[in-house]
Amino acid sequence: MTDVKDKPDGVGFGRVIRKEDARFVRGKGSYIDDIVLPGMLHGAVLRSPYAHAKIISIDTSVAEKHPKVKAVITGALLETLNLAWIPSLSHDVIAVLATDKVRYQGQEVAFVIAEDRYSARDALELIEVDYEVLPAVVDAKRALDPGMVVIRDDIENKKDNYIFDWGSGDEAATEAVFEKADVIVEQDMLYPRVHPAPMETCGAIADMDPISGKLTIYCTTQAPHAHRTLYALVAGLPEHKLRVYSPDIGGGFGNKVGIYPGYVLSVVGSIITKRPVKWVEDRSENLMSTSFARDYHMKGKIASTRDGKILGLRVDVLADHGAFNNTAQPTKFPAGFFHVFSGSYDMEAAYCSVKGVYTNKAPGGVAYACSFRVTEAVYAVERMVDRLALELDMDPADLRMKNLLRPEQFPYTSPTGWEYDSGEYPRALQLAMDIAGYEDLRKEQAEKRANGELMGIGLSFFTETVGAGPKKHMDILGLGMADGCEVRVHPTGKAVVRLSVQTQGQGHETTFAQIVSEVTGIPVADVEVIHGDTDNTPFGLGTYGSRSTPVSGAAAAVASKRIVEKARLIASAMLECSPDDLEWTTGRWQVKGDPSAGKTIAEIALAAHANLELPEGVEGHLDASCVYDPPNLTFPFGAYICVVDVDPGTGKVKVRRFIAVDDCGPRINPMIVEGQVHGGLADGVGMALMESIPFDEDGNCLGGSFMDYLLPTSLECPSWETGETVTPSPHHPLGLKGVGESATVGSPPAVVNAVLDALKPFGVKHADMPLTPAQVWRAMQGRPMRTDLAIQ
Amino acid sequence: MQVNMLVNGVEVSDDIEPRLLLVHFLRENLRLTGTHWGCDTSNCGTCTVWMDGTPVKSCTVLAAMASGSEIMTVEGLATDGELDPVQQGFIEMHGLQCGFCTPGMMLSARWLLDHNPDPNEEQIREAISGQICRCTGYENIVRAVKWAAAHSQKSDTREEVGA
Ligand code: FES
Ligand code: FES
DSSP: OOOOOSOOTTSSSSOOOOSTHHHHTTTOOOBGGGOOOTTOEEEEEEEOSSSSEEEEEEEOHHHHHSTTEEEEEEHHHHHHTTOSEEEOTTSOEEESSOSSEEOSTTOEEEEEEESSHHHHHHHHTTOEEEEEEOOOOOOGGGTTSTTOOOSOTTSTTOOSSEEEEEEEEOHHHHHHHHHHOSEEEEEEEEEOOBOOOOSSOOEEEEEEOTTTOOEEEEEOOSOHHHHHHHHHHHHOOOGGGEEEEOOBOSOOTTTTSSOOHHHHHHHHHHHHHSSOEEEEOOHHHHHHHSOEEOOEEEEEEEEEOTTOOEEEEEEEEEEEOOSSOOOOOOBSSTTTTGGGTTTTBOOSEEEEEEEEEOOSSOOEEBOSSOTTTHHHHHHHHHHHHHHHHHHHTOOHHHHHHHHBOOGGGOSEEOTTSOEEOOOOHHHHHHHHHHHHTHHHHHHHHHHHHHTTOEEEEEEEEEEOOBSOOOTTTBOBTTBOOOEEEEEEEOTTSOEEEEESSOOSSSOHHHHHHHHHHHHHOOOGGGEEEEOSBTTTSOOOOOSOTTOIIIIIHHHHHHHHHHHHHHHHHHHHHHHTSOGGGEEEETTEEEETTEEEEEEEHHHHHHHHHTTOOOOTTOOSSEEEEEEEOOSSOBOOEEEEEEEEEEOTTTOOEEEEEEEEEEEOSSOSOHHHHHHHHHHHHHHHHHHHHTOOOOBOTTOOBSOOSTTTSOOOOTTTSOOOEEEEOOOOOTTSTTOOOOOTTHHHHHHHHHHHHHHHHHTGGGTOOOOOSOOOHHHHHHHHTTOOOOSSBSOO | OEEEEEETTEEEEEEOOTTOBHHHIIIIISOOTTSOOOOSSSOSOTTEEEETTEEEETTSSBTTTTTTOEEEOGGGSSBTTBOOHHHHHHHHTTOOSSOSSHHHHHHHHHHHHHHOSSOOHHHHHHHTTTSOOSSSTTHHHHHHHHHHHHTOOOOHHHHHHOO
């Protein structure tokens, strides 16, 4: 029915410029800090200078006397409201404002509400806090040492810094494989703490109407509906009196999934002052206190035959979760989807274990385009495959080709129980190698090496796991992850589509219009997308983990198909024929064998609203909705090749080329897909080479500003070379898989593998990210450093 | 204290605190919210505007220092409602995603093209290297500037405001 060929221009999938750009290029976007409400006050957060300290006393009396200050909120006040602590999404609690202790540098201690932004900041200086400094737990590897100070003494009977142990796969079978293997390679590696650092920081405006009791929360949230329900559950606020409104968002990347203390404080502030309260964090607050990502210390072990057939893989992880277990992720597993770590390869057995510990660092853990730890999983397997290639003295491309899953193995059940939907892996790798000119690159490298020049070629092949998700894998505090969509065709044939998900730059206003258009034949220009406002959109859990297209996009497709089916019945009444006698061409039902007799979707929409006698059981109007409960996750994949040159004098890495072949199924809008891939590749270069948040022995965060936390600019990024293959997913109504996170997941190991390939003449087997000049230089001297600690 | 300046060709004057940053003056006092704010350390460039014809980071300029100057913000890029080729280029080549860095990027791009109408890729990358985009990986920004170069004509008003 929807298999429409030869669509007219302006209908359906294809390269279309974005609807949202018209306002953005004029400077007319409306981001959180652009919103001003009448009578609005400004909040600012006082933060802890210490990583670990007892709070002896807090004196706010001077601050309260500041002429512009309206209120000062402390943890003691929140305790009276039962809001000093709130539940995390990971069976823990987080402090909104510290009451007993501060547990990381930058933790929230007090909240000032004042007439203007500058005065609120001024008043922070007037608050006196008396701290008793405690030793800080900085090194995750020592968090469980006997006698180590206990961070979470708020938890009854807590005597250590242990959070959880979790494993997946068949440990005995994996060990048996290692017993018989010819070759075993082991490697320790760290995926260091990084931060999403969207260009817009997080913020909120809470506006409590004291008369109606309605609370509107304008907020930088990727998941407005989830936030509303959580506010209702946690604060006991009546859900029908809560409206969460997500305006334009200046980038999210996972940073804007969770509920931060600042949001809650704005709400409390508005209730107390009876005026709207805005809170927008500054960059240091963003980097030091909001959700980080990764921080996985991984021990990999891979087994193979002598000729390079991979037999098994084991990864044991020590996970640094910071001071609270607050990974904002919906999976039922404490390590998210890490157990897809067997990656894209056929192997007999695999096993992973993850141990979580508390440290005196900001909480978080999965933010930053990671599909819930798939990033770490892909890094682990792709580094291990390269380590194996080194050991076997085999070309890493040959080793991958030999072990990639073959098309006939799909749907494929992985050793840890995932059902991969579809894939043609060798084709994607071959295409990437063809674009790169792989053979020639290796020749060039050999020549360069002979001259003492350091050139490296790195590969990675990734399988993503997105579209969260089926109820068997995930929920958020018991809420399933189905997403709703409503499509309404107005009498004149123009449509409005309402979404549960929220764009942060992905271009939903365009791509969801294209989905509706693709199915209904209504031109993209005639479809308006409404999102971000819980009062005006159906329920759903939001945009993260590349789930919009796989879940909400599926809902939009199904709702649109329902429109077309309903239109068929109405057309049959209009044409006085049987529905079976009609056939669909783009945007029109026509009589089989008589194309001149037909009705366009606009004509049908008008009839559906007019006085036409409708067939029995058909209601008026032309609307449909769908709540889509995904039957499976989707598994986009790709093959990446990175070429680097390393300066032997300074250790500086130059990314010369990057080739990315992505398969995300059919592309709604190739221009937007490519743009997302580009952005993710830049992220990968950043993480692999630059982004770093180490801590000193006192727990001071050394990555708390853009002077220290370096993001890639136009000069560190090469001109990206992209390619595509298209393998539709059988588990999505339009075969779509999602792409937002693919490149962030897939690119870091390619860059690292390339740098280490360049350093091969030095006998370097591994060095942890970020591969800064200092780290590369040290690796060349045979002593790469730990990148999570400032003191070695 | 009193400040006066010409913002996008319009005379403005206001009584402000001496410490007020230009970025906040533009955004809050004048409600020109197309100029963004993204860091505390002059690294991100989302706050870029033109001051007397030169791009500056408006988070690093006091409004008082800008008194007597001519300022151009993203809201001043279009002429009589017609988009500057740079703006059109960003749309055509998908040079923006979340749009947060975009105003600053476009203002640097316009300045580059006014001084070098046919820049090569390296020159474009150099011109925007003081600004961070977290979404696009820069590729399509470079393409957008190239598109604009191919479709550019300097407008008279901008020459007056500019250098
Ligand atoms: S706000 Fe970051 S450079 Fe001005
Ligand atoms: S478009 Fe989002 S930061 Fe550049």
